[in-house]
Amino acid sequence: MASKIRERRYDAGLYQALTAAGNDALLSRLFAARQIGAIHEAQHDLGQLLHFSELKNIQAAARRLAEAVIRHERIMVMADYDADGATACALAVRGLRAMGAAVDYIVPNRFANGYGISPPLVDAARAAGADVLLTVDNGIAAHEAVAYAHALGMEVVVTDHHLPGDVLPDCLIVNPNQPDCAFPCKSLAGVGVMFYVLSALRSELRAMDYFHDGRPAPNLAQWLDLVALGTVADVVRLDHNNRVLVAQGLARIRRGKMSVGIRALFTVAARDFRRARAFDLGFFIGPRINAAGRLDDMDLGIRCLLCDDETQAAELAAELDTLNRERRSIEQGMIREALELPQVELSARQRTISVFGEDWHQGVIGIVAGRLREQFYRPTLAFARGDDGQLRGSGRSVEQLHLRDALDLTAKRFPHLIVKFGGHAMAAGLTLRADAFEGFQAAFEEVVAGLIDENDLIREYRTDGSLDAAELTLDTARKLAGQVWGQGFVEPSFCDTFHVLTQKTVGTQHTKLELGKDRHTFEAMIFRSTEPLPATIRAVYRPVVNLWRDQEELQLFIDYWEAA
Helix, strand or coil: CCEEEEECCCCHHHHHHHHHCCCCHHHHHHHHHCCCCCHHHHCCCHHHCCCHHHCCCHHHHHHHHHHHHHCCCEEEEECCCCHHHHHHHHHHHHHHHHCCCEEEEECCCCCCCCCCCCHHHHHHHHHCCCCEEEEECCCCCCHHHHHHHHHCCCEEEEECCCCCCCCCCCCEEECCCCCCCCCCCCCCCHHHHHHHHHHHHHHHHHHCCCCECCECCCCHHHHHHHHHHHHHHCCCCCCHHHHHHHHHHHHHHHCCCCCHHHHHHHHHCCCCHHHCCHHHHHHHHHHHHHHHHHHCCCHHHHHHHHCCCHHHHHHHHHHHHHHHHHHHHHHHHHHHHHHCCHHHCCCCCCCCEEEEECCCCHHHHHHHHHHHHHHHCCCEEEEEECCCCCEEEEEECCCCCCHHHHHHHHHHHCCCCEEEEEECCCEEEEEECCCCHHHHHHHHHHHHHCCCCHHHHCEEEEECCCCCHHHCCHHHHHHHHCCCCECCECCCCEEEEEEEEEEEEECCCEEEEEEEECCEEEEEEECCCCCCCCCEEEEEEEEEEEEECCEEEEEEEEEEEEEC
């Protein structure tokens, strides 16, 4: 598959301003290449956070929740079944309880209820005595459920971050992406929105002289570990405001100031919380929370995040770890089957991949789509049959195609295929009619072919240029590991030419290397590949801190190589 390497340009003026302000030269170059807007965006102290006041409706929502707290009305949190929804739910419950609210939660089962708030969940909330429904990480499209809740005498406050449709539910909505919302950070995760709602609620209760010696105002920073986990796991863009939230959450985790459940998850994942970084949250902790929603019931993940007993938290984390191992086994089998399908035998002009397995697991199709997208660099959708016979799909896109917009265009041009859809630029979900797979496959290919061409499907590796051999040190790797990198603020990679001194297969699918450059020798790894390398390579790589027998050492992770 064609690939190309391109070096990022950086703003020389911003670089000079950053270094003049005392920032490290290498980090200044990396920040300047990521188009931060101002010098202060290199800082991650809590004082850099945007104020909640610009979020549309947030003060009205805070007043309504404050009334519920004071009147002892029962608040029911309506969660989503992914890691963002689980952390947002745990944050809402912990924060509201700390302010004296009567609060409980309901989370839909992926297989029985589908996504988001629905009339059956509203019935369950009513039966539990709820007066106010508070959605987290969902609700922006729940017109029917909101109207139904009102008919039953309940009020609804929606907190969400997903893109809205043309018509909004008739209730209080806090969502930075709703029309006429001036809040600058449009990339808040659902848990981030909930953090701001709690901030506004605390401010409202303070203004009402609600807090006193017997009931002090809670310090919301104590739950930033939840905010960091949900933000990273949901792969939202890490703009400056989100980087502050994540950096502060990680700092608390590294100091051991985290929830008992998150500590237990670090333990079962065999990760050292004292060295925690965004990578750990995204690839080790988040997937274990998500496994509950994918294979079982997200209530398990939420209970782990709410647990304050170390023994019980360890048991819950162990259950989540077992589910995650099962998820990986199912995923590997589905990917093997997918690779044997004719749809992945790409023709020269094929723009998309759509695959369907009659016996595939609904909870794992998003991971399958992601793996195929990575391997073939095409917008990819994977489908499984739901319990109602309809097809549930999950998609992952490439940078050049906004997936939700492409599905919207497909639905408008071919209205008989898609029952419903939603999502973002890079990921989306949809439901097809029971017999619509082949029709959708052709329709989606036709739509995307009109939006991108073959040049958009050349994988591009953007690097931060070369590093001198003298800069390739453990200290440099530590320096990079201490920053917050992720979606929209991509982890640095570099490009250099190396001599391949030794190479050997590790396990069954990885390659360990010894590389030479300017009379320096470096240990390197290539994951999921055992292809023999030539004597000299041009490599895109990342310097990382590898922990081996409690000792830190420098290792280069090779993302791509070509013969030099």
